[in-house]
Amino acid sequence: MANNNDNTIQFDVLKNKKDLTKAILSEVYDSLKEKGYNPINQLVGYIISGDPTYITNYNGARALVRKLERDEILEEVLKSYLNVK
Template sequence: MGDNQNTMQFNVVKDKSDVTKAILTEVYNSLLEKGYNPVNQLVGYFISGDPTYITNYNGARAMVRKLERDEILEEVLKNYLEIK
């Protein structure tokens, strides 16, 4: 253990939001690089749950499957409505 006597604070909500954003950004970029329309592909995945809407390129499919679809949509909606 270190000499640090301060209590560290862990913010699950903020960290989850950051992880979701980072993963969606990576998936979006991978879809774009492969020539797909990222928005259409992600919407297809959100609605159907079928991971084949997401490319395997750069591990995008595995990354997006680490997140629950309802949690992704929650974060997207909060961002769209600018709710914190």
């Protein structure tokens, strides 16, 4: 059986950043919802203020969201909302 390693794999940094941001926000959203918070209000509070206490520690959500820069979160949210790349 021949091993086909001749193909070059492309790495798309922007797509991976978008996917990572979406995955993290989804996990944080779910954790906030499970704890009985309004996830949208809590995430908006965090993005505006930078205060991590808007995000629960439950399931490591606070540590997860802090892996992202707030301006990058906002950038991805706006791109998604406006359907631009």
